[in-house]
Amino acid sequence: MSDPDGERTSVTRRAVDRIKAMIADGRVGPGERLPTERDLSAQFGVSRSSMREAIRTLTTLGVLEARHGAGVYVTALRPADLLETFSVLAEVSQGRTLLEVLQVRRMLEPAATALAAARASAEDLDRVGALLDRMEGGPDTPCADTVTADLGFHQAIVASTGNATLAAIHDGLSSHTFNARVWAGHREAGLTAKLREDHERIHEALVARDPDAARAAATVHVLRVERWLSADLAGSGD
Amino acid sequence: MSDPDGERTSVTRRAVDRIKAMIADGRVGPGERLPTERDLSAQFGVSRSSMREAIRTLTTLGVLEARHGAGVYVTALRPADLLETFSVLAEVSQGRTLLEVLQVRRMLEPAATALAAARASAEDLDRVGALLDRMEGGPDTPCADTVTADLGFHQAIVASTGNATLAAIHDGLSSHTFNARVWAGHREAGLTAKLREDHERIHEALVARDPDAARAAATVHVLRVERWLSADLAGSGD
DNA sequence: CATGCGAAAGTGGTCTGACCACTACACGCT
DNA sequence: AGCGTGTAGTGGTCAGACCACTTTCGCATG
Numbered sequence: 243m244s245d246p247d248g249e250r251t252s253v254t255r256r257a258v259d260r261i262k263a264m265i266a267d268g269r270v271g272p273g274e275r276l277p278t279e280r281d282l283s284a285q286f287g288v289s290r291s292s293m294r295e296a297i298r299t300l301t302t303l304g305v306l307e308a309r310h311g312a313g314v315y316v317t318a319l320r321p322a323d324l325l326e327t328f329s330v331l332a333e334v335s336q337g338r339t340l341l342e343v344l345q346v347r348r349m350l351e352p353a354a355t356a357l358a359a360a361r362a363s364a365e366d367l368d369r370v371g372a373l374l375d376r377m378e379g380g381p382d383t384p385c386a387d388t389v390t391a392d393l394g395f396h397q398a399i400v401a402s403t404g405n406a407t408l409a410a411i412h413d414g415l416s417s418h419t420f421n422a423r424v425w426a427g428h429r430e431a432g433l434t435a436k437l438r439e440d441h442e443r444i445h446e447a448l449v450a451r452d453p454d455a456a457r458a459a460a461t462v463h464v465l466r467v468e469r470w471l472s473a474d475l476a477g478s479g480d
Numbered sequence: 481m482s483d484p485d486g487e488r489t490s491v492t493r494r495a496v497d498r499i500k501a502m503i504a505d506g507r508v509g510p511g512e513r514l515p516t517e518r519d520l521s522a523q524f525g526v527s528r529s530s531m532r533e534a535i536r537t538l539t540t541l542g543v544l545e546a547r548h549g550a551g552v553y554v555t556a557l558r559p560a561d562l563l564e565t566f567s568v569l570a571e572v573s574q575g576r577t578l579l580e581v582l583q584v585r586r587m588l589e590p591a592a593t594a595l596a597a598a599r600a601s602a603e604d605l606d607r608v609g610a611l612l613d614r615m616e617g618g619p620d621t622p623c624a625d626t627v628t629a630d631l632g633f634h635q636a637i638v639a640s641t642g643n644a645t646l647a648a649i650h651d652g653l654s655s656h657t658f659n660a661r662v663w664a665g666h667r668e669a670g671l672t673a674k675l676r677e678d679h680e681r682i683h684e685a686l687v688a689r690d691p692d693a694a695r696a697a698a699t700v701h702v703l704r705v706e707r708w709l710s711a712d713l714a715g716s717g718d
Numbered sequence: 719c720a721t722g723c724g725a726a727a728g729t730g731g732t733c734t735g736a737c738c739a740c741t742a743c744a745c746g747c748t
Numbered sequence: 749a750g751c752g753t754g755t756a757g758t759g760g761t762c763a764g765a766c767c768a769c770t771t772t773c774g775c776a777t778g
Contacts, residue, residue: 253732254536265572266657278758289733291529294760298492298533302540303568311740311758321577324569327541331562331645339559342645346588349646353587407569407580408587411649491761516729527762532731549729549769721778731768738761748751 253288257296260286265305265316276306276314302327321407328414337475340420344471347415348464351396354412355444355460356453357403366402367449373398374445378438389422395441399448424467427474440466491526495534498524503543503554514544514552541565559645566652575713578658582706585653586699589634592650593682593698594691595641604640605687611636612683616676627660633679637686662705665712678704 261282264270276282283293297314300306304323308314317323335343358366377391393416400412428434440463447455499520502508514520521531535552538544542561546552555561573581596604615629631654638650666672678701685693 262568262571280758291532291734292732294529295533295536295731297759298536299540302537303565305568305572308759309741310760312742313758319572319574319577321569321573321580324572325566327565328563330541331559334557334562335559335645339645342559342643345643346646346649349588349591350584405580405583407573407577408584411584518729529763530761533760535730546730547770548731550771551729719778721776723774723776725772725774727770727772729768729770731766733766734764736762739759741756741758743754743756745754746751747753748749 254292254295254299257282257286257288257293258299261296261300262305265319270316272316272319274316276316278313321410325407325410325414328411329417332415332417332420341468341471341475343415344464344468347412348461348468350408350412350415351400351464352457352460354400354403354405354408355448356457357405358399359448359451359453359456361404362399362402362448366398370395370398370402370445370448374441377441389418389425392425392437392441393418393421399444423474424470427470436466437463492530492533492537495520495524495526495531496537499534499538499544508554510554510556512554514554516551560648563645563648563652566649567655570653570655570658579706579709579713581653582702582709585650586702586706588646588650588653589638589702590695590698592638592641592643592646593686594695595643596637597686597689597691597694599642600637600640600686604636608633608636608640608683608686612679615679627656627663630659630663630675630679631656637682661712662708665708674704675701 261276264276270276277285279290279293279297282297283290286293288296297306297308301308304317304326305319306314307317332343362370373391373395377388377395396416397409397413401409403409425434425437428437440459443459444456444463447453447459499514502514508514515523517528517531517535520535521528524531535544535546539546542555542564543557544552545555570581600608611629611633615626615633634654635647635651639647641647663672663675666675678697681697682694682701685697
């Protein structure tokens with residue numbers, strides 16, 4: 243698919259590439275069933291073990307799905323399928339990498355929020371509004387639900403751009419654990435009100451269908467989190 | 481590690497979880513070597529085949545790295561390691577999803593190019609310049625090397641932002657196959673000169689260390705490709 | 719004594735063929 | 749016609765063998 247390097251390539255690797263090629267060429271489409279492992283291994287001239295490892299690879303990548311006793315199928319190949327493995331990043335990231343992740347979000351979220359302001363349907367806005375209410379529900383003590391609502395708030399916004407790929411990537415860059423840290427940190431500093439303001443400002447821009455305002459509001463918000471993290475990391479020794 | 485669901489779980493899955501746990505518990509750290517496949521399979525009470533599939537899974541996820549004849553090692557667990565799987569997206573995407581991918585690139589690349597204009601080192605700029613020359617090497621007949629140089633050109637730019645996470649995500653959104661289609665399409669329409677202009681404009685902005693110009697040049701470029709794809713998809717039936 | 723080379727041990731990679739667990743489907747029974 | 753039930757076929761697991769490669773160590777050589 244990508245590197246036709248002259249090096250000797252492993253049997254399994256070649257099998258993976260051939261299956262990928264079958265999908266890329268349209269010989270098998272999303273949702274369709276592949277030949278059996280035994281057939282494929284015979285067809286490719288490899289052992290069933292190697293064939294299985296190739297299938298295992300593509301299963302892990304979210305391209306194939308093996309159903310015990312029924313066969314191997316190509317997934318819908320939706321971005322969400324292929325980016326599922328992606329979500330570990332935000333979870334395992336620490337320190338500098340976390341800053342890098344936020345920097346990427348600072349590039350994506352303003353643009354995405356602006357797009358959402360232009361494209362969101364009425365139902366989308368209702369959903370976003372409901373999550374905003376849920377976030378503000380409690381008094382001054384952010385609980386687990388606040389964090390979840392926060393996560394959902396941003397995800398709902400990005401989802402309402404209608405770009406599933408964008409949504410999947412954004413979700414991979416967000417994590418519940420990190421959000422919880424942000425809220426905890428802001429509560430200690432008595433700054434949860436600032437976060438609420440940010441969210442309200444974003445929501446208002448969306449409802450007003452004002453992309454520029456939405457972009458600005460999102461930028462302010464991500465920047466606030468980024469600076470907090472910066473300070474937090476510096477404080478506890480980078 | 482995550483889901484202790486009551487369902488019967490496959491042998492291989494359990495093996496995957498046990499290795500993950502070994503890493504999470506710190507029993508093996510980044511860069512360290514695991515016991516041999518034979519030892520692990522004996523220790524976990526599974527066959528070597530299943531053990532191999534478990535290792536294959538974690539290798540695919542970028543957590544482990546198998547060196548033929550030498551052993552299995554834990555990777556450095558850097559973002560680039562974990563996001564390698566990401567590249568499948570661009571490889572297997574078609575039609576609408578491809579448009580979505582480009583839309584995400586339109587958000588990332590201008591920002592990344594602007595950042596690169598501010599941050600790139602002299603060596604970074606040399607590397608980018610060399611790739612630009614290589615891209616323009618041939619006369620009017622873009623060959624495989626042109627496509628490769630194109631890919632490298634953009635990757636080098638993003639890499640020179642110093643944000644490895646950003647670079648890894650960007651690389652995942654690019655693909656040799658897609659780039660080849662773009663060049664082929666533009667050659668048919670006699671528009672390869674436009675692509676060259678775009679690249680030169682971007683390079684100039686970087687050398688001039690002008691973030692605004694860089695952002696604009698990158699936007700123009702991605703937009704051109706996006707519009708071409710739009711037309712191409714419409715032409716050959718969505 | 720230092721050095722280079724080659725044999726050997728140990729590792730991941732591949733193959734074979736068998737059996738198990740599960741699903742789907744068609745057949746026969748009610 | 750409806751419903752179990754058996755059976756063929758699928759992916760999942762196992763065992764043991766051999767191949768390809770890397771590393772290491774001892775031996776011969778300078």
